Amino acid sequence: MSIAITTQIICFSVLSLVILIGALGVVLLESIVYSAFLLGGVFMSVAGLYLLLNASFVAAAQVLVYVGAVNVLIIFAIMLVNKKEDLKPISDIKSRRIISTSICLTLLSLLIRVDLTNVWSLSNPQNSIGEESTIRIGEHLFSDYLLPFEVASVLLLMAMIGAIVLARRDVMSKDISTGLPVDQELIEKSSEPLLTNKN
């Protein structure tokens, strides 16, 4: 990479700060809409990290798929299910929080210890293919990773059909629980949900 080392370090620090603070915001903020938009910021910063690592194609794919598709999908889902509801308080929430936080901190310290103490066999940076990575990814995808590539296309097709099947409204002529004919209008009427808690 041709950027000076100081610039790289500044970019890396800013990007990782945005990633970590944004991720904390995604997890901790009260409003789910803010979380969704912060998640978009985190995805963009991760794409910036990929650019620092000389991977322009993956950075572009990250922006297109995560920011352009996944994040928009999440915002749509929030729009569809965003109903103000008072959550029932849980009795042992405090002990749960303490246990989960300690598990996460333990895992984090373990991972950081492995990161810092292990001796990585780093390769020679002169061998780096740098900007030709897009060409190399294309060669990989059409030679030794051809089968996973084709399976991925089947997986995407299955996901698409599965999402349609799961998310559409029932198009049966009779309601299962009541036996009454279902009206097939486009606008959803308020109806009694099938599985609400009776207790």
Add this chain to the structure above:
Amino acid sequence: MMSLESIPLQAFLIVSSALFCIGIWGLLNSRNAVRVLMSIELMLNAVNINLMAFSSYVDNNLIQGQVFTIFVITVAAAEAAVGLAILLSLYRNRVTVDMESFNLLKW
């Protein structure tokens, strides 16, 4: 060790470890099902940062890590679509997205 010509590999690894742990914390502690899905996306991104850092520092001639990242992004997109569809049909049946009320499989 790497000469000080570039950012050390460990910096990327620490960022991805922290992001992964934040994702796990959110997964365990969220009440809202949409936020659980967002936490899963955070964890997948942490894994992707790890793969990209290793492919750039350890395997910078063949860059198989970048190909793996492409596949992870593909699977994450499929997972998000199916997960949100499941969430929608669950919401239609239970009229809530509270994780504590999805207890049909609890004995």
